[in-house]
Amino acid sequence: MKSKELKKLSIIELRRLAISLHVSLTRKMSKEQIIKAIVASTRSRAISATLKKKKRYVADMSRHMAAEKHRVPPVTQGENLPVYTGIAKLVLLPRDPWWIFAYWEIDAAQIDNKGLVLRVYRKTGQLYASIQVGHASNWYIDLPEPEETVKSEIGYMESKSRFKVIAVSNTIKTPRAWPSRLTYETGSPGTDRTSAGHAATEENDPFSESYKAFEKLSSISRKEITSRKR
Amino acid sequence: MKGYLAIVLHSHLPYVRHPEYNDFLEEDWLYEAITETYVPLLDVFDRLVKDNVDFHITISLTPTLLEMLGDDLLMTRYRRYLSNLIELSEKEMNRTSNDPAINPLAKMYHGRFIHYRNMFENRYHGNIITGFKEFMEAGFVEIVTSAATHAYLPLITDEAWQDAQVHVGVDTYIRHIGRHPGGIWLPENAYIEGLDNVVNKYGITYTFLDAHGILNASVRPRYGVYAPLLSDAGVNFFGRDVQSAKQVWSAKEGYPGDYDYREFYRDVGYDLDFEYVKPYLHSDGSRSNLGIKYYRITGQTDQKQPYVPQRAQSKVLAHAGNFLFNREKHIEYLCSIMDRKPLLIATYDAELFGHWWFEGPDFIEQVFRKVHEIDGPVKTITPDRYLREYPDNQRAQPSQSSWGDKGYHEVWLNGTNDWIYRHLHIAQDRMKDIMHLSGVSLKQQRAINQALRELLLAQSSDWPFIMNSGTMVEYAKKRFIGHIARFTKLYEQIKVNRIDHRLLDDLESRDNVFSWIDYRNYIR
Numbered sequence: 001m002k003s004k005e006l007k008k009l010s011i012i013e014l015r016r017l018a019i020s021l022h023v024s025l026t027r028k029m030s031k032e033q034i035i036k037a038i039v040a041s042t043r044s045r046a047i048s049a050t051l052k053k054k055k056r057y058v059a060d061m062s063r064h065m066a067a068e069k070h071r072v073p074p075v076t077q078g079e080n081l082p083v084y085t086g087i088a089k090l091v092l093l094p095r096d097p098w099w100i101f102a103y104w105e106i107d108a109a110q111i112d113n114k115g116l117v118l119r120v121y122r123k124t125g126q127l128y129a130s131i132q133v134g135h136a137s138n139w140y141i142d143l144p145e146p147e148e149t150v151k152s153e154i155g156y157m158e159s160k161s162r163f164k165v166i167a168v169s170n171t172i173k174t175p176r177a178w179p180s181r182l183t184y185e186t187g188s189p190g191t192d193r194t195s196a197g198h199a200a201t202e203e204n205d206p207f208s209e210s211y212k213a214f215e216k217l218s219s220i221s222r223k224e225i226t227s228r229k230r
Numbered sequence: 231m232k233g234y235l236a237i238v239l240h241s242h243l244p245y246v247r248h249p250e251y252n253d254f255l256e257e258d259w260l261y262e263a264i265t266e267t268y269v270p271l272l273d274v275f276d277r278l279v280k281d282n283v284d285f286h287i288t289i290s291l292t293p294t295l296l297e298m299l300g301d302d303l304l305m306t307r308y309r310r311y312l313s314n315l316i317e318l319s320e321k322e323m324n325r326t327s328n329d330p331a332i333n334p335l336a337k338m339y340h341g342r343f344i345h346y347r348n349m350f351e352n353r354y355h356g357n358i359i360t361g362f363k364e365f366m367e368a369g370f371v372e373i374v375t376s377a378a379t380h381a382y383l384p385l386i387t388d389e390a391w392q393d394a395q396v397h398v399g400v401d402t403y404i405r406h407i408g409r410h411p412g413g414i415w416l417p418e419n420a421y422i423e424g425l426d427n428v429v430n431k432y433g434i435t436y437t438f439l440d441a442h443g444i445l446n447a448s449v450r451p452r453y454g455v456y457a458p459l460l461s462d463a464g465v466n467f468f469g470r471d472v473q474s475a476k477q478v479w480s481a482k483e484g485y486p487g488d489y490d491y492r493e494f495y496r497d498v499g500y501d502l503d504f505e506y507v508k509p510y511l512h513s514d515g516s517r518s519n520l521g522i523k524y525y526r527i528t529g530q531t532d533q534k535q536p537y538v539p540q541r542a543q544s545k546v547l548a549h550a551g552n553f554l555f556n557r558e559k560h561i562e563y564l565c566s567i568m569d570r571k572p573l574l575i576a577t578y579d580a581e582l583f584g585h586w587w588f589e590g591p592d593f594i595e596q597v598f599r600k601v602h603e604i605d606g607p608v609k610t611i612t613p614d615r616y617l618r619e620y621p622d623n624q625r626a627q628p629s630q631s632s633w634g635d636k637g638y639h640e641v642w643l644n645g646t647n648d649w650i651y652r653h654l655h656i657a658q659d660r661m662k663d664i665m666h667l668s669g670v671s672l673k674q675q676r677a678i679n680q681a682l683r684e685l686l687l688a689q690s691s692d693w694p695f696i697m698n699s700g701t702m703v704e705y706a707k708k709r710f711i712g713h714i715a716r717f718t719k720l721y722e723q724i725k726v727n728r729i730d731h732r733l734l735d736d737l738e739s740r741d742n743v744f745s746w747i748d749y750r751n752y753i754r
Binding site (some may be wrong): 038080081082087089091093103105138174175177 | 422423445446449526629631636637640644648651652656657708712714716718
């Protein structure tokens with residue numbers, strides 16, 4: 001910390017700063033002396049670095065060993081992301097049981113400067129959402145249920161009733177968010193999937209109690225097992 | 231004997247190699263991991279074998295890590311790194327000779343570095359992969375593979391490219407390990423429907439998922455996560471035991487936060503006089519961790535106290551004992567509700583042990599020693615051995631999931647990193663195009679191989695992960711953009727058959743991962 005910057009602070013601010021930096025002061029110290037003490041205590045970058053880093057200690061237990069490395073490496077000059085032409089592409093990605101992500105890559109020439117509309121369809125072909133996305137190039141969409149199979153198309157209204165499709169997406173399925181209703185049927189473990197499970201109420205499932213125990217054993221906050229990892 | 235514990239360590243680093251610079255900060259990730267995690271683990275295995283302790287552990291060595299550990303330039307630079315550390319630790323022994331608290335620590339580091347260099351040079355002749363292989367052949371360690379560049383497979387979307395990632399991963403494993411992999415670590419334990427088919431195609435019979443990947447399977451798992459599920463494609467899915475995970479990972483209660491353990495953030499690289507440490511820092515002169523750390527965590531204070539190895543070691547014993555005690559109780563309980571031996575899968579990032587948690591390798595050693603001494607209800611095992619005992623497992627399809635924050639794909643798909651996917655997917659489509667070109671010249675073939683390397687490097691999950699984490703973001707962005715830009719340049723040149731040979735030479739020497747790759751093997 002430079003004394004020049006410190007001189008701009010009031011004596012009260014300096015005392016506060018000293019406390020936060022764990023610099024011990026006496027009651028009678030002058031402004032000059034306080035500044036001297038602060039500068040001396042922070043001369044080695046180590047201390048201020050430690051102070052800053054200590055707070056991140058837990059959050060940063062990460063294999064990327066990143067916290068202390070701030071240097072931006074020079075790489076080959078002039079490397080930029082490409083600009084694409086002649087592509088009409090719409091892609092859906094699942095994010096979690098309730099959200100999907102859509103991005104599109106479409107030539108401006110193709111849409112005649114019209115605002116785009118993203119249509120999302122559920123498995124049955126039922127139109128779930130029609131979103132005015134304007135000139136955006138991606139969108140997050142929330143879904144009512146997990147384990148949805150969805151597909152979408154993007155385009156614009158040619159006229160009041162005619163939707164011009166420019167690109168059709170892939171079909172994706174979002175993740176399940178809770179245990180299946182199908183329970184294990186006693187029988188050989190090798191039976192094929194159609195008969196390996198049957199819809200059962202928890203009452204007639206002989207293993208429902210142990211299953212609940214398993215679930216309980218696994219029901220810990222995800223934060224607790226991911227906080228240190230990263 | 232009543233049940234099994236399978237400890238699984240995931241070792242991974244992204245491909246970081248910058249021959250264009252004399253020294254490069256991010257390469258330290260590898261050098262630190264070798265000195266602090268990989269060699270110390272081999273050292274632990276050595277001691278266990280010498281004392282006739284039977285133990286079983288599973289380790290993933292990702293293809294990019296294997297390629298770096300087998301790279302001449304990086305291993306030459308590692309030697310330089312280690313010599314520097316040894317020199318610095320010698321100076322430290324002198325500098326601290328009048329400090330009774332610190333001097334023994336300087337000696338400890340010096341002794342370790344000398345020992346590790348001895349292992350690296352004389353035992354493994356500069357290739358520590360040999361070490362892991364030896365323990366595998368002796369039946370203690372099971373090495374599993376991973377996707378080529380640790381791509382986040384669910385967001386690759388195109389099955390052909392999920393396939394290529396796995397295929398290159400298997401080929402890399404065969405090249406370095408010398409046999410076919412039995413299991414795979416799916417990057418970030420990320421699973422999406424259909425991956426089991428891809429994995430099975432290459433003869434892989436098992437993988438790992440986070441607990442909810444098993445619990446939310448298409449049919450309720452009869453044994454929870456304490457036995458694997460067998461998917462339709464014939465792949466066994468092992469679910470993570472969250473209790474084992476929590477005791478080590480938890481920020482609040484996890485062992486690594488114990489006050490007697492070594493403090494990671496007090497490093498001589500920051501603590502000592504700048505001129506003194508300057509010769510050991512990177513050439514740009516910015517301070518960085520050097521790997522010599524003298525303080526213990528001490529508490530919620532900045533007044534850190536010197537590290538006392540004996541105190542830390544007694545905590546290691548206590549924590550190993552506590553860990554095993556909890557596993558025993560857990561297994562005894564599970565035995566009361568299961569009609570087969572329960573299996574606890576304890577998965578961790580390998581670099582937690584040693585790099586972050588200095589005493590981590592000792593902890594693993596003590597867990598194995600206690601299992602051996604007590605000879606109680608818990609035995610350690612690897613998944614392949616378990617499957618030999620229990621080849622028949624419940625049929626169900628696992629659920630889409632990952633071991634990342636919130637359990638799904640959000641860490642790799644959010645406002646900080648979602649922009650990468652359009653470039654990745656377009657590059658994937660274009661790569662397929664050029665792979666299918668016919669009548670290509672030899673030079674074009676070389677360029678197509680290099681384009682494939684650039685694409686694979688761009689697919690690393692590390693880049694979106696780092697963008698999301700908020701530290702080192704610029705490096706991750708530059709890496710991603712760089713690989714996409716290089717891919718695109720090559721693609722354009724290949725299409726019109728006008729290859730800039732200087733560019734090609736340059737890229738081949740720089741981004742040389744999978745130098746042996748032949749794209750014709752990966753056409754689908």
